[in-house]
Structure formats: structure tokens, C-alpha cells
Amino acid sequence: MPKITFINKQKTVMIAEGSTILDAARSAGIEIESPCNALGSCGKCKVKIPNPEHLGHLKIVESKHSVSAAELADGIVLACQTIPSADIEVIIKDYKEENSSLRILTEGNSFAYEQLPYITKRPKLNSTEVYGGDTLIGVEEGNTLELLYAIALDIGTTTIVAALIDLRTGIQIASNSILNPQAAYAQDVLSRIHFASNPEGLNTLYRSFIDALNAMIGDLVVQNKINASNIYEIVFSGNTTMIHLATGVNPYSLGQYPYTPQIYGGNHISAESIGVSISPFGLIYLPPIISAYVGADITSGILVSRLDEIKGTVLFIDIGTNGEMALVKNGKLAVTSTAAGPAFEGMNISCGMRASKGSIESFNVDSKGIFSFEVIGGGDPAGICGSGLLDIAGELVRTGVIGPSGRFVLPDSGTYSDFLKESFKEKNGKKVFFLSPDVYLAQKDIRQIQLAKSAIRSGIEMLLSYFNLSSDTIDAVEIAGSFGYHLNEASLINLGLLPQAFIGKVKFTGNTSLSGAKAFLLNVGFREKMKSLVKKIETVELAKESEFEKMFIKYMGF
Incomplete structure (x- = not known):
């Protein structure tokens, strides 16, 4: 039975033959991020094998997100796809540092x-x-x-x-x-x-x-x-x-x-x-x-936004892994939800990461075709968080680097600036758009953005259809959530996540889930009020709507 020692956690565990490093960590009560649940499809469970001799004790299963040859040479492997055959030492990421x-x-x-x-x-x-x-x-x-x-x-x-x-x-x-x-x-x-x-x-x-x-x-x-x-x-x-x-x-x-x-x-x-x-x-x-x-x-967001009291037509959206939204027309409320997926959190993206130190959080291309970006905490970028991802995609769509179909318009056929053209380089035999020497956007990343944004847009259109409304009849759009707060209207419009008719109508309301929880704490009357209101809210189940699939396909493009 191989013995696995997690050096920076000061824990050692014996595992059965055929078990992975991730299995060993879980049996020791150590947290290693594996959001795809060990399918090898997210590439987020990377750990380091500090002793080069121990690399010879590993069986590495090929997967969708296998590490590169350079990473492997540096001792980096995927915990969920690496099976030790003998005793090894492992260093894992410190999540307390990321939390901070x-x-x-x-x-x-x-x-x-x-x-x-x-x-x-x-x-x-x-x-x-x-x-x-x-x-x-x-x-x-x-x-x-x-x-x-x-x-x-x-x-x-x-x-x-x-x-x-x-x-x-x-x-x-x-x-x-x-x-x-x-x-x-x-x-x-x-x-x-x-x-x-x-x-x-x-x-x-x-x-x-x-x-x-x-x-x-x-x-x-x-x-x-x-x-x-x-x-x-x-x-x-x-x-x-x-x-x-x-x-x-x-x-x-x-x-x-x-x-x-x-x-x-x-x-x-x-x-x-x-x-x-x-x-x-x-x-x-x-x-x-x-x-x-x-x-x-x-429910908390509806409470603090007082949607049921609004005269007019307002769309409320909480953008995240699960895109939940409500539409109110003169006090009548309908809600729906779409599975936007984890792209907005930087997951399933080649250089994706959460909104922590080192992530690109905003991106802009100026009138001369030169791009610039801001990094959380300053310094060189280590990856791209959700808000940065949408900014990058939105600007590259606006400048013609990404075409309406979502495909890269490569330098030999593109009419955009030389500076943007020079950012295209090869990575593993494919053209990718480099933002820095170590951070890039790949074609598959754009596909993830398309899937997420189409889910949100299709949900919006289905709610509008439920009320027999067009997008230009919306008086205001409230975007809630921690992720939504760091977005900008232009990127959302450029990508088609929001209709053109919403220009100038968008406001970002922050963490209304938390402010609503405070309201429930501090005024007991809201509890019965919202319990009664919830019973009157109509739910649009997209899975039951025959038009949803057509909408989803329609809004995949930019």
C-alpha cells in the first residue's frame, strides 16, 4: 500500500493500490479542488510532486485536461488522474491564501x-x-x-x-x-x-x-x-x-x-x-x-429591490453559475432559472481563476487597437476571472478578433490592428490569443462563454415572451450578485448577453442575497409578507418550454 505524505499539511495516509492522489487527500480530510468530481475535465486539481524521483512512481491517466510536458517536468500533475505505485510526497495549494x-x-x-x-x-x-x-x-x-x-x-x-x-x-x-x-x-x-x-x-x-x-x-x-x-x-x-x-x-x-x-x-x-x-x-x-x-x-433580492411594489416593467438578474431572474410588470412577478455553468467563475477556462490576487478583472481595447487590463492586487497576471473574461470576449467581438459565430478571425484574414494580430501565437499546435506571456484565451474558452451567455439571454427572452413583451419595453434592468457587480454594461451588450435595447437601463445592485437576509433578520414582518408573495409568483420552467432550445441555439452567436 503506497504511503502519501502531504508535506505542507503535515499529514500522511496509506492508500489502496489503484487509488489516486485525490483519493488519498480526501481520506486524510485534505481539501483539493476538483470541481468536475475527478473526471479530469476541469484541470483544477493540480498538485506538485517536489521530488523528481517520485515521478517514476506515478501512473498518469490521460484526460481532457492533462498537464503539459513542461508542467509534468516541473512535477505538476492532476491529483484526480494520478495513481501512485509507491511512497510519494505531495505539495498542495493553500486555499487559505486564496480566501484571503x-x-x-x-x-x-x-x-x-x-x-x-x-x-x-x-x-x-x-x-x-x-x-x-x-x-x-x-x-x-x-x-x-x-x-x-x-x-x-x-x-x-x-x-x-x-x-x-x-x-x-x-x-x-x-x-x-x-x-x-x-x-x-x-x-x-x-x-x-x-x-x-x-x-x-x-x-x-x-x-x-x-x-x-x-x-x-x-x-x-x-x-x-x-x-x-x-x-x-x-x-x-x-x-x-x-x-x-x-x-x-x-x-x-x-x-x-x-x-x-x-x-x-x-x-x-x-x-x-x-x-x-x-x-x-x-x-x-x-x-x-x-x-x-x-x-x-x-426571494431576498425581490424583498430588498421591492419588485412587487414597482410600477412599470423591471428585469432582475442574479448572474452566476445558476442564472436566476425575475421579471415584474406592474406588480405581477414571474421567475426562471438557467444553468449558466461555471465559466463566469473562471472554471472550465484555460487560464481561468476566481476573482483573487493575480486575476485579470477588466480589459479594454483603445481606438488604436492596443489593449490594456487591470489585475487584482497589481503585478503580472496569473489568470482570468469572470468579469475579465466577459470584458475580453466583449472587446474582441467589438474589434473583430472574434467573429459572429464565435470563431477567432485569425490574423491572415482579420482587419483589426497589428497589435492585436501580434497577440496570436501557437499553444499546443493551436492559435490562441495571448494577453501576457503566461495568460491566454483559447477557442474552447470562447465556446464556454457562448454557452453561458446564451443560457442567460435565452432565459431573459423566455421571460419576456411569457409576458408578451419585447426588450424595448423594459424600464430598468437590475443585475445582482457579487459577480454581476464587477461587470460593465458595454461588455454584456457587446456579447449579446443583454439586448441592445437595454443600453442605459442597467444598474448593478450588489449582493442582494445578503442585504435581503439582513432585512429578514431585522424586520419580522417581511417573513410573512414574502411567504405570501412567493405563492403568487409564476415560475417559468424552461425545461418544459419547447421554444427554449431554439432560443438557446439562436443566441449562441455574437
Whole structure:
């Protein structure tokens, strides 16, 4: 049995013959990102074998994203496709470093509202009573009236954001954010549903979330010198799959017709029952869920955007791995969701990465045909994040480097600038567009962009069709989400992700999932209001719409 030593994690594990390095890491409780779930199709589970002699002990399975000869010579292999036959040492990526530099939005649009929290306290002789609404939920010794905290939590497919709230004042004391550890096992909603379809997979995703949440709570209480036992409520705002996984409920039915959730929200569960380390009588509030693929995060967004109160026609879009959207016409609401995939998070892209230090986040081509870009944290680029990817594609479409079909217009037939032409070089026998000596855009990357943008655009068009509207009748477009906040209107229009008629109508509203979670915390009246409203919202199920496939094909081009 080979012995695998993870040097920078100070852990050693014995594995059975035929097991991979990824298998070894998982058995040791070490996180190695493998969002394609070990299919060898994402190329994100690279690890380093520091001892050249150990390379001879490896059987490497050929896969879609096999490492290059140069990488292999440097000891870089894919953990999911590498089988040790003898003892080896391994160095893996430090995710704490990526978390520390990751750009995650922690603010979203909201509005002024009366403060009426669900959790309150009342003094008693030598004790303090804690109430949830009108129900006594616990009694504490002494006077703890001034110790009254709660957490608003945005559970994204890629990131998790926690905001610590003082319920006496309504003030946000602090916030923190991390990568969702579940992304190391499965990168998007559908792959997580599949991963969690058996008890072992479900427990892996559930425990990884709970452990991460407890670590976030621990950081918040230490940094702000409070006690976790004085945190009494957490609002879980996230898409339907994330809410299932966060509460340990198998989401298998979300992946099977008729796509029925196991839970619908609008209720409390005990924090202790799912292993969350706050007050022993602490509660988790789950906002109302709209449908299998339109979750509590959109309920939160509808709440703080006050869509149901708007006079006129407004489109609300949360762009991410799961593109959820709502259209309101004079108070009548309809929603839908499209599987945009992980390209917007930098996944399945040759040089893709999350929005952390070293990623290209914006790109521009000037009137002379010379391009420039901005890198998060400055310095040389290490890769491209989602916002940079859409900027690059949008500018290359505008300047004619990428044609309407999505194919590169190569230098010998292109009419664009010499500077742009010089950026085309060969990589593994194919022409790619280089942004720096180490970062490039390949033809297959453009295909991923096309798939993602067509999914979003087709969803928009189907919602418009549901209301018998044309794009020029839309009064305003609100784009929510951490990813959406870093986009720019021009790139979205250039790519055709948004119709030309939306020019000048787009505004970016930030993390409304989080700001909505805060509103649910601070005004109990919103809970019944949204529970009632959700029942009136129409859901457009794209899988049932015969026109969706035609729309999808139509909007693949630029």
C-alpha cells in the first residue's frame, strides 16, 4: 500500500493500490479542488510532486485536461488522474491564501425599514428571557440584555458571506467571506445534486459547509470579542440546492422531474440540530423558496429591490453559475432559472481563476487597437476571472478578433490592428490569443462563454415572451450578485448577453442575497409578507418550454 505524505499539511495516509492522489487527500480530510468530481475535465486539481524521483512512481491517466510536458517536468500533475505505485510526497495549494485575497462582495442595495427583529430579550430577576416572536425560547443567568446578535448568511454556489448584526441597533458589526468548500467537490448546482445523491456524498458536502460556517462564526466572535452563545439567529439565504445541502437534506428530487424541493423555507430549524455552534437555543431561519431552481437568494433580492411594489416593467438578474431572474410588470412577478455553468467563475477556462490576487478583472481595447487590463492586487497576471473574461470576449467581438459565430478571425484574414494580430501565437499546435506571456484565451474558452451567455439571454427572452413583451419595453434592468457587480454594461451588450435595447437601463445592485437576509433578520414582518408573495409568483420552467432550445441555439452567436 503506497504511503502519501502531504508535506505542507503535515499529514500522511496509506492508500489502496489503484487509488489516486485525490483519493488519498480526501481520506486524510485534505481539501483539493476538483470541481468536475475527478473526471479530469476541469484541470483544477493540480498538485506538485517536489521530488523528481517520485515521478517514476506515478501512473498518469490521460484526460481532457492533462498537464503539459513542461508542467509534468516541473512535477505538476492532476491529483484526480494520478495513481501512485509507491511512497510519494505531495505539495498542495493553500486555499487559505486564496480566501484571503478573494474579491467577494459583501454589500447589496436595500431600503429603509422599521426595526422589528424576531429575537428579543426581556429582563427578569437575576435572569434574562430570550424570545422568538412571542415564544420564550430560553433563559440566561444574569443580565444579558446588551448581548443580542445574529448573522445574515449568503450561501453562494462559489462563495459564502457572513454578516454579524447587533439586533439592538441593527448595525452590522463585521463580515467575513470564504470560498464555498463544496466547490472543491462539485462546481455547479447540477453536479452537487449528483454528488449528494448518495448518503456519503451528501454528508461530505453538508459537513464541509457546517465546518466552514462554524469556522466563520469562530473568527467573527474572536475578532469582535463576543461569545457565540449570544448569537441567537442565522438567516440562510441561498439557492434551493444550497439550502438543502446546508441543512443536510438530500437534494436528489431537484435533479429529477418534476423537480420538487424537499423543503420550501419560510420556517425555523434548530441551529443545534444541524451542528451550528451558536446559542444552545439558537435558530436558523430559512426564507421562502420559490421553486427548485429559484431559491431564497432571489426571494431576498425581490424583498430588498421591492419588485412587487414597482410600477412599470423591471428585469432582475442574479448572474452566476445558476442564472436566476425575475421579471415584474406592474406588480405581477414571474421567475426562471438557467444553468449558466461555471465559466463566469473562471472554471472550465484555460487560464481561468476566481476573482483573487493575480486575476485579470477588466480589459479594454483603445481606438488604436492596443489593449490594456487591470489585475487584482497589481503585478503580472496569473489568470482570468469572470468579469475579465466577459470584458475580453466583449472587446474582441467589438474589434473583430472574434467573429459572429464565435470563431477567432485569425490574423491572415482579420482587419483589426497589428497589435492585436501580434497577440496570436501557437499553444499546443493551436492559435490562441495571448494577453501576457503566461495568460491566454483559447477557442474552447470562447465556446464556454457562448454557452453561458446564451443560457442567460435565452432565459431573459423566455421571460419576456411569457409576458408578451419585447426588450424595448423594459424600464430598468437590475443585475445582482457579487459577480454581476464587477461587470460593465458595454461588455454584456457587446456579447449579446443583454439586448441592445437595454443600453442605459442597467444598474448593478450588489449582493442582494445578503442585504435581503439582513432585512429578514431585522424586520419580522417581511417573513410573512414574502411567504405570501412567493405563492403568487409564476415560475417559468424552461425545461418544459419547447421554444427554449431554439432560443438557446439562436443566441449562441455574437
